[in-house]
Amino acid sequence: MNILILNGPNINMLGIREPGIYGKEDYNSLCEKIRKHAEKTNVNVEFYQSNHEGFLVDKIQESYGKVDGIVFNPAAYTHTSVALLDALKSVCIPTVEVHISDVSVREDFRQISYVRAACIKTISGHGTDGYLEAMDELIKHHEEKNEA
Ligand code: DQA
Numbered sequence: 133m134n135i136l137i138l139n140g141p142n143i144n145m146l147g148i149r150e151p152g153i154y155g156k157e158d159y160n161s162l163c164e165k166i167r168k169h170a171e172k173t174n175v176n177v178e179f180y181q182s183n184h185e186g187f188l189v190d191k192i193q194e195s196y197g198k199v200d201g202i203v204f205n206p207a208a209y210t211h212t213s214v215a216l217l218d219a220l221k222s223v224c225i226p227t228v229e230v231h232i233s234d235v236s237v238r239e240d241f242r243q244i245s246y247v248r249a250a251c252i253k254t255i256s257g258h259g260t261d262g263y264l265e266a267m268d269e270l271i272k273h274h275e276e277k278n279e280a
Contacts, residue, residue, distance in 0.1 A: 133174075133274050135267060136199045136225075137166055139181040140188060140207035146232075146260075153233050155259055162260050169264045173271055185209055185216065192219040201270030202227040203263055210235075210245045220250035226273050228266035231256040 139159075142149055147158030157165075163179050170177040178199070180191050188209065195202065204227050206216055220227055227250060234257025235242045248254055253269050255262040 133200045134176045136202045137179045138204045140209045141183040144181050189219045196223040203266040205230045206247050217246040227251045228269050229254040230262045230266045
């Protein structure tokens with residue numbers, strides 16, 4: 133099974149940006165933690181992070197036919213991007229939306245998620261462990277689909 137770990141703007145600044153909200157773990161340690169979980173669960177992971185909306189759209193489109201699931205933290209684009217929603221809807225790849233912080237208790241402008249409508253689940257507020265939970269969710273979804 134191939135899983136894409138897709139991260140939007142400023143996720144490369146983890147560890148530096150607002151540690152009280154996003155924690156002290158940096159982006160490379162997050163990738164390492166995910167890589168270990170991938171080994172344990174026997175899946176292939178690919179990482180992509182971009183600060184540019186169009187590059188994220190391109191990556192989603194390129195994943196068509198190659199990837200079985202996407203763990204997606206669209207970061208600020210969560211709350212603004214119809215283009216990312218449409219890209220996910222175009223490729224129909226099972227996607228889990230992840231947020232490190234609990235967006236439901238934050239500012240009003242974070243209460244809207246455009247991508248959510250194209251995701252099988254949202255995990256929010258579980259810190260970086262949310263990425264691992266999202267992987268498990270996609271693995272479960274993939275196994276159930278193959279059994280059916
Ligand atoms: C975030 C929450 C978003 O509102 C914010 O813009 C981010 C990170 C999170 O992981 O908690 O950049 O997606």
